[in-house]
Each structure stands twice: as C-alpha cells, then as structure tokens.
Amino acid sequence: MTKILIAEKIDSICPEMFREAGFEVEIRPGLGPDELRAALADCEGLVVRSAVKVTAELLAAAGRLKVVGRAGAGVDTIDVEAARARGIAVLNTPGQNAGAVAELVMGLMLALVRQIMPAHAALLAGRWEKNRFSGGSELGGKTLALLGFGAVGRRLAALAKGFGLEVLAHDPLVADEVITAAGARPAGWPDILAAADFLSLHLPLTPETRGLISREVIFNRLKPGARLINCARGGLVDEAALAEALAKGRLAGVGLDVFENEPPGADHPLLAFENVVVTPHLGASTAEAQVNVARSIAAQMIEYLRR
Ligand SMILES: NC(=O)c1ccc[n+]([C@@H]2O[C@H](COP(=O)([O-])OP(=O)(O)OC[C@H]3O[C@@H](n4cnc5c(N)ncnc54)[C@H](O)[C@@H]3O)[C@@H](O)[C@H]2O)c1
Numbered sequence: 115m116t117k118i119l120i121a122e123k124i125d126s127i128c129p130e131m132f133r134e135a136g137f138e139v140e141i142r143p144g145l146g147p148d149e150l151r152a153a154l155a156d157c158e159g160l161v162v163r164s165a166v167k168v169t170a171e172l173l174a175a176a177g178r179l180k181v182v183g184r185a186g187a188g189v190d191t192i193d194v195e196a197a198r199a200r201g202i203a204v205l206n207t208p209g210q211n212a213g214a215v216a217e218l219v220m221g222l223m224l225a226l227v228r229q230i231m232p233a234h235a236a237l238l239a240g241r242w243e244k245n246r247f248s249g250g251s252e253l254g255g256k257t258l259a260l261l262g263f264g265a266v267g268r269r270l271a272a273l274a275k276g277f278g279l280e281v282l283a284h285d286p287l288v289a290d291e292v293i294t295a296a297g298a299r300p301a302g303w304p305d306i307l308a309a310a311d312f313l314s315l316h317l318p319l320t321p322e323t324r325g326l327i328s329r330e331v332i333f334n335r336l337k338p339g340a341r342l343i344n345c346a347r348g349g350l351v352d353e354a355a356l357a358e359a360l361a362k363g364r365l366a367g368v369g370l371d372v373f374e375n376e377p378p379g380a381d382h383p384l385l386a387f388e389n390v391v392v393t394p395h396l397g398a399s400t401a402e403a404q405v406n407v408a409r410s411i412a413a414q415m416i417e418y419l420r421r
Contacts (some may be wrong), residue, residue, distance in 0.1 A: 116419055118159040121150060121166045124185055125408035128161065135416045151175040159415050161185060162192070163407075164395065170196035183415045185407040186398055187211060187265070190319045190347065205414045209265035210406035211398035215345050215371075216269035218397050219314055220277070222343050222369030223258075225391045227251045232388045254278030259301065259310035261326075262317030262346065263288045270314065271298045282306050285317070307335040312343060319347035329355035333364060341367040345397045348374040357383035360390065371397045 117138040120129060129139045142153055154160060154176040161183050162168060168182055170193045182192055184206040197204050225231055228250040236243045258274045260267045263285035271281045281298040283306075290300040301309065313336065317323055327342070332355045336342070342365060344351055353374055359365045367389040373382070376395055384390050398407065 116159070117157045118161060118415070119153055119157040120161040121145060121153075122161070122163040122185075124161060124163065125404045127405055128185070128408035128412045131409065131412035131416065132159075135420075137416070137419070147172070154179065159183065159419060161411060161415070164191060166191070168192040168197070173197055173200055173202060176202075181205060181415055181418050183411040185411040188318050188347070203418055205411065205418065207407045207410040207414075210410045211400075211403035212265035212269040214400040214403035215266045215316075215397040216273055217400075218371060218393065219266075219270055219343050219345050219369070220273050222345070222371070222391050222393070223253060223312055223314075223341070226341055226367040226369055226389065227253060229388075231391050256280070256311035257282060257309050258312045258314060259306045260284070260298065261306070261313065261315050263293055263296070263298070264316060266345075267316040268296050270316065271296050279312075282309055304331070304335050307331060308337055310337060310340050312341050314343040315346040315350050317346060317350070319349045324349045325352060327351040327356075329358075332356060332359045336365070338364055339366045341365065341369070343369040345369075345371040348372040348376065353382075353384060357387075360384075360387050367391070371395055 115138045118132050120139060120141045121143060123143045129141055132139045140153065145153060151172060156178060158178055158180045160179060163185050168191065173179065173193065173196050179202050181203040182197060184192060187206060187208045189204050189206050192204050194204050229247045233247040254277060256279055258279040258281050260270065260281065260283040263283040267283060271283065274281050275297050282301040283293045283298040284301050284303055293300040307313065327350055329352050332352065356368060360368060369391045371393045372395055378385065385392065
C-alpha cells in the first residue's frame, strides 16, 4: 500500500483525503533528523510545511520516495536539485494562501502608518499618549510598489485599491497587460523603487533574488521616508542595512513577517525600533489558508502517485 509520511502539523483534511484515496498515512510532526530518516524509509510520499528542511541527505535515505509535497507557497526549504536527480517530484501550493498573506500586508501597513503597536504598548503601560501618536498618515493616495505579481501580489493589489492606494508592479515573468488588467501599473526596475511610498515583496527567494533589496537599493534607490514590507522571505533583504537605514531615518518604517534566520534572536537589531512591526512568519497562518493548502497538496500528491 502506498504510504505517506506527514512530517508537520497540518489540517486534518490532508490525511483524510489520503486515506479516502486508499493510502496509508503516518502523521509524525516534530521528528529529529534520525527519526525522520527512519520514518521515511518505507514511504512514497512526504508532506512538509516550513519547519522540516528536505535536504539531499534526507532524500538519499528515502529509497522509495516518489514525491515531496510542501503545504505552502515556494520550495526553498527543499533541495529541488537533489530531488530532481533522484526522480522525486516536488509539489507546492502557490496561491492557496494568497489571501492570508495579502491581508497581513495590509495589517502591517496600517499598523505602521497609525503607530498602532507603540500606541497599544503605551496604553497597556498606563500612558494615554494621544499627542505623541497623533501624527499618523493615511494609505489613500500613496503609492504601493509590488515586487512580484503572482498570487499574493495580485490579491494585494485588489485590496490596496480598495484603500485608495495607487499600485505599481514589477514582475519580469508577468505581461504588462496582465498587470494592467488587475488594476495595477507596470513599472520597470529600478524606477519602481523611487516611486514607492510602500515597497512590498512578493517574489520567491532564489539564488538570483537573494539580497535583492541590498544596501544600495535601501540607501540610494528607495525614496527617503519610504516603508518596506517583507512577507515573502527574509533572505531577500539586507537586514543590517535596513537597521542602519531606520537608525538614520532614511526609511520611515518596516513591516516584517520573515527573517533571514528564524526565529531572530531577541537582540536582532531590527527589533529595537518603534517603527518596525514584526510577526513570526504568520503570513499563511489563517484557518482558511491552512485548509486550502492541506487540501491542495493532498489532491496534487494523490493525482501524482496514481499516474
Ligand atoms: N509569509 C508567509 O507565510 C508566506 C506565505 C506564502 C508565500 N510567501 C512567499 O511569498 C512569495 C510569493 O508568493 P506567491 O504565492 O505570490 O508566489 P507566486 O509564485 O504566485 O508569485 C511569485 C512571483 O514572483 C515573480 N518573480 C520572480 N522573480 C522575480 C524578480 N526578480 N522580480 C520580480 N518578480 C519576480 C514570479 O514571476 C511570480 O509571478 C513566495 O515565493 C513565498 O516566498 C510567504
């Protein structure tokens, strides 16, 4: 019988669908590397989310494995080259959590412009600092620049337009007509950087995009007083340069759901600023998105394994 190892916590719809399809399912979140290798030895399918890193070494120990499914968007936690070399398919669920990520971006932008986090903290500490926090600004009329116009970028464009933002998008793989039809304006690199009141990242982390938001971009290309939102991947941004730009007042604020190393230590330089709003990689963590990704990965893996 075809056996699937689910190596992380996932919505119950996923194992239910595998069992209905006649597969044997083992659910074992939180395994250490040795236990994981042993558990995978007799499995044809592996389901992961973000915590388990699917390395070449792990794949080498999985003699029967035919498919790895990531219940999430992107495959940067999986050694895709090593999988390809072994004939193991790698699947993921782009788009299934786009609404969740896009809404978090809106939340981070609103928190930044209205200083919701420091105002909340002051009030909890017994301080009614109405004057101190009354210099907020509005999203309406500002320019939101999107790097990457895939599932999240498109969903975000729709939400942002409802707030009266002007939306620019840069994506070398998406035709200008598609961007225009989605209500955004296509913009080239690096012009899009200079136009952004908010720059939001929605592209994958690859060897080409690692460090894309470099010191040069942060200090010389972005408009002074811009705000950066990163709900994609930490490695896209030079975090040290970002902290320096905040300290010098070059940027007005930063919203981050992702970090180069997760979790960042409490002494991470970006955690020291009042105008930085952070969440612990929660982009896809809504009830709706979790059901969507669990259902989508099970459906894709069942179809693949039945071919
Ligand atoms: N915070 C979270 O929990 C969370 C959840 C979902 C996705 N993500 C991240 O967000 C990213 C986007 O998600 P998605 O579902 O929209 O993915 P997607 O694959 O639908 O879209 C990504 C887009 O980025 C574009 N792109 C690639 N290289 C580019 C470049 N150099 N410049 C501009 N655009 C480029 C691609 O052409 C594609 O259209 C994912 O790759 C993932 O890393 C994070």
